Amino acid sequence: MRLTLKQRLYVIIFEADTPAGKAFDVALLWAILISIAAVMLESVPSMEERYGTVFRITEWILTVAFTIEYVVRIIASEKPRKYIFSFYGIIDFLAILPTYLSLVFVGTQYLLVIRALRLLRVFRILKLGRFVGEGEQLGRALRSSRHKIVVFLGAVLSIVVIMGTVMYLIEGGENGFTSIPRSVYWAIVTLTTVGYGDIAPQTVLGQAIASVIMIMGYAIIAVPTGIVTVELGKAQGKTKEIICESCGKGGHAPDAIFCKHCGERL
Amino acid sequence: MRLTLKQRLYVIIFEADTPAGKAFDVALLWAILISIAAVMLESVPSMEERYGTVFRITEWILTVAFTIEYVVRIIASEKPRKYIFSFYGIIDFLAILPTYLSLVFVGTQYLLVIRALRLLRVFRILKLGRFVGEGEQLGRALRSSRHKIVVFLGAVLSIVVIMGTVMYLIEGGENGFTSIPRSVYWAIVTLTTVGYGDIAPQTVLGQAIASVIMIMGYAIIAVPTGIVTVELGKAQGKTKEIICESCGKGGHAPDAIFCKHCGERL
Amino acid sequence: MRLTLKQRLYVIIFEADTPAGKAFDVALLWAILISIAAVMLESVPSMEERYGTVFRITEWILTVAFTIEYVVRIIASEKPRKYIFSFYGIIDFLAILPTYLSLVFVGTQYLLVIRALRLLRVFRILKLGRFVGEGEQLGRALRSSRHKIVVFLGAVLSIVVIMGTVMYLIEGGENGFTSIPRSVYWAIVTLTTVGYGDIAPQTVLGQAIASVIMIMGYAIIAVPTGIVTVELGKAQGKTKEIICESCGKGGHAPDAIFCKHCGERL
């Protein structure tokens, strides 16, 4: 059965199972990486001076290529509207917009780094490998932890707001705690153990409270870690729950052929 | 059966199951958030200059509203004394106090951020959802880890006091380690991997000991993490509680066939 | 049966089960805490100026008291030599030594913070509580992870030595990486995510390598955490392994009275 041109385009652009489709996806990834590198290096003054024109030409060539790709995707897909408003469709559109906007507004070309999101396509290429399964497991674990993580983040934000205000009252503006939002920012920097040191407590009482926040931050990181670990353990266990038809018991390993309880074939 | 005014007030204010009760709680949460935002922004000099009056009016309106709410809560509850001395009752009282105190004492209006604690009411609104269960699981895991965490914190504090003193003797005042409490503060900053850099060892021996403290801090964070993870795993295992119909006791393993307390088949 | 004076002293000083013994231990803990606080505060110039004499008198009174306690301990114990060379005996001796040494050498009084180690006696007071069991569980988990942790620390030290040297060659002395030991110190500060910022890479290549070290440090913290968590899970499972005498199967919960496999009394 011969495929129509549209069907052949669809297979190449949207699928990664055929050699042509895979080659297309790999070329696409390289184009995206080069495009991001060009945007990043263009922002370095010394590079801009020497290779500025090269970067801009690269950007324009790749943007035109991506635009053609975007149009072909719309043409090739069965339901163009569905593609346009899909997750990948919107990213594909946002990935070409900034270059055209930069003709009108200065600085928008940096928004091109949104193309980094296009790298998510890498998962498509790896479809046949183990990555999708692994990514799904991770995603499932994170999704089923989301309620606990919301509770945890709520607690962290409350601590940070109250502690930040207390530090504002104790240290005051002359020690860098010039306002409550800034003190809250400091509390976040401290609780997450980042510790820039651009603002640091100077008074003895302030340092004592800072110590409490640090030890707190050091200890409560255990909470999200514990949550994700437990969920990940469950997500992995869940992948394939096999029940023996003969004795009705479960808990079999994924590679089991016979029931470990009664010896019947599964 | 018609409810009396008092009963209707009780349902609206204290419960979140009816539409009116839920609407009241959501409005309350927004009022609290706006109130906290006003306090925080008031402390920013540039905002204070421009919108100072707006912030103070907002605070007063909300404080009066919260005061009315507090009085209605006392009237509507069956046992007013029980509400007043309950956890939420005390927070509700503390949340209106600072504004009135600010008439007499300067600066006390910042204590209003204690209202952040009122946000804990959010759990009431979510009562029907999964949050309470998740929060309880987290709470149970933390409660049953508390003995181990006390042992852990004791060990951390001992390390920090001894290491801080050693660094005070080695580095001395000219390198920023001006007193033992300050050196202990530095040791906490280092062990918890915060690392402000406001005090940093300068001598070779001091840097060697600092390296030991850092690696120690990097490694022992594993301890609270391990504790919470294990407890959380157990807390979650307990959720699907099997109760023996014969003796009414629970705590059975998921694969138990007979009750471990009385020997009856589950 | 009446106890001799020596026996009564032994019970009071070495045990914590009787009211007198417990009272003695609590008093001892407070004395140790006050003594450590006095040493710490003495090092603060402003405190030293005002309360210097008070601190020194406190130190001498407590040192004399601890000396008397030490002598009584030797007298009261059945085998004095065994006590003197025991772990606690050596700490007790080291805890009184610095004060006497300070008569001859300047500065040795700060070594008094070694008294912090005496706080380990707190575990004795809590003997009846759950702390000992928890501490033992933690200790057992750490002990059985020690081989893995040695392998891990060996890997960390190798990374740090090699990366530190690479950064020394790239950044050089003008950017603060004045020698290999100092660069290794920087690598430790970075890998453990402490990040003082007293030394920071300035060249683009140096920042790229620093980024690799940071992400490495961020990821490999998972290793000790994983080790301790797994061991802690096992240590907790091991506390009481009960085997059913009837069917020979294990895996029972610690509170099981009947075998969950066959229903026989355990």
Added chain:
Amino acid sequence: MRLTLKQRLYVIIFEADTPAGKAFDVALLWAILISIAAVMLESVPSMEERYGTVFRITEWILTVAFTIEYVVRIIASEKPRKYIFSFYGIIDFLAILPTYLSLVFVGTQYLLVIRALRLLRVFRILKLGRFVGEGEQLGRALRSSRHKIVVFLGAVLSIVVIMGTVMYLIEGGENGFTSIPRSVYWAIVTLTTVGYGDIAPQTVLGQAIASVIMIMGYAIIAVPTGIVTVELGKAQGKTKEIICESCGKGGHAPDAIFCKHCGERL
């Protein structure tokens, strides 16, 4: 049966089971440690001035010794080519190269720290101990987590590139965010909670976004930790491998009664 000279050399140099072989390996380790220490200290200006000659003589003596050892290893091994191109063979070669190169090029002697890799031989000495098993367990856990860790690192890099660019647009060059690569470097420093503080956001919006990055970094460290913990738990469970006598396959659960591959009683 008497061994030939070649065989005896082989046993001493390549094995660690005999007293002579063990003594040789321990001596080798000390030589490597001394050699690394000499290289590191040579880079300290004050040490170089005083002991420079000692360091260089030590280096040359040890390099000659290592060269002889390398030649003997080639002679003693059955298949010299296999040894030369093996992992340890290449490291052994690289470990002597820099000293000879330093005759021609200045500064290459610092590359000697590559000798740190030779310390991996330590695992050979510990062959009889528990370390190999532990190391293998760790290795197996890390190997089976590698797909998940790649997904995780990909996500981290995407976050860091996008967030870095956003901060470049918000903060701009005057606040230290002089180019996108530098902003991405800052985002890595922040997300990994290192926080040097050499670059820190100054604008309110920048600090708000920095707060989001920090809390993100603080929370997502849970992901690799969870992955490694779960894999480590599985790797350890696998250690007590039950092999079916009938079909010779392993991978049975600890409570299996029948072989899951062929159904025979284990």
